Amino acid sequence: MIRFSNVTKVYTRGQRPALDHVTLEIERGEFAFLVGASGSGKSTMLALVLRQERASSGTVYVLGQDVSTLADRKVPFFRRQIGVVFQDFRLLENKTVFENVAFAMQVIGQPRHSILSVVPDVLSLVGLDGMGKRLPHELSGGEQQRVAIARAVVNRPQVLLADEPTGNLDPLTSEGIMAVLDRVNQTGTTVVMATHDVGLVNEMRRRVIELVDGAIVRDESGGRYGAGYVGGGRRP
Template identity: 70%
Template sequence: MIRFENVSKVYARGARPALDQVSVDVERGEFVFLVGASGSGKSTFLSLVLREQRPTRGHVYVAGRDVANLSAWRVPTLRRQLGVVFQDFRLLQNKTVHENVAFALQVIGKPRHAIRDTVPEVLDMVGLAGKGKRMPTELSGGEQQRAAIARAIVNRPQILLADEPTGNLDPTTSLGIMRLLDRINRTGTTVVMATHDDEIVNEMRRRVVELSDGVVVRDEARGGYGEREAILPDVGASPVLDSPGSGTRAPVQTVRGV
């Protein structure tokens, strides 16, 4: 469904490549986590799939198309087969939830009756039944993300790209979102999700592709998030905490009234 063949992307001449000879093959119906530190190339990976950028070298195939050589006027056709979800939801604040989802269909010229039928169905599926008339600001973060997901899948795309969809959400809400993405995946949609959330990755046990400095360093079928450095360096037991009072005393400070 998505195939990267020795793809390199260099933004500025002479700079370190954002992606370096990346070869990844995502099958139809797969659920893939894209992990790695900030700047490892996850976002570049997604924007190459969307053809917001072209690779400097190599080929990117999405749904059977050579995306790098796709002429500009055919890009919309490609994007109609892709759904995208972002960390910051990107809902239009002046439209209701229903209008936000309908917008995605209106702008690709879908007839009105089709929109009227599909939108409530999709809202129902993402768990926003009856909330179509709310404005985005009247929804919780999780609900906003559900609305954004509804917008992404309302046109039944073959591939759903998610760029840290749980990045702004608390763990419980994230869990709900992950269940939703999993359900969408089970209907046959290929899901590629870039994330930093190790708990989710470890729990889902799906394929994990880890990028580091633009290179694929790991590609495991049922992987975990991978090793993480400890937050504080391990310096051994602190004498102060172990035996309070045994070191030098801090000088007593007194405050006098003026």
């Protein structure tokens, strides 16, 4: 589903690489955590998967395609198979919950009748039944993130990328979000979540890929947040 083969990413020539010879494979239907301190390369990995960035060397395969050779004009169609969620939700303030989710379908040209039938289902999946008419500012942070997740999965992507989705939320709300992501995963969607929330990772007991300075230092299924990881600092 997602395969990194000896991938290096250098943003500025002469600087330390953001990713350093990373090789990795994530299978269909998996739920994987990317953990590590800020600047360890988690977001770079997600950007490479989304083809927002291109690898400096090595190849990145997503859904069977080498994304570095993907033509620019094909990128939009490629992205329709991938959903993304961010720490800051990125909802449109002047649109209702329903419209925010419907927006993702409108802009790729989905017909009206399918929008009307799909959006309520997805809102129900993320636990926002009956809140379609609310505006984002009327919602709590957790609810806003649920809207963002609904928008990310409404086009039934095969992969869901989540970049620190609980970064702005309290622990209890975060658990709720994790439950939603878990539910999305249960529908067969591969979920890759970058985080440094120790508690959540330990509780979920899923695959954990740990990055330090752009290199994978640990990759274990059913893992915990790194044993050597102490309070957000880097390993010595």
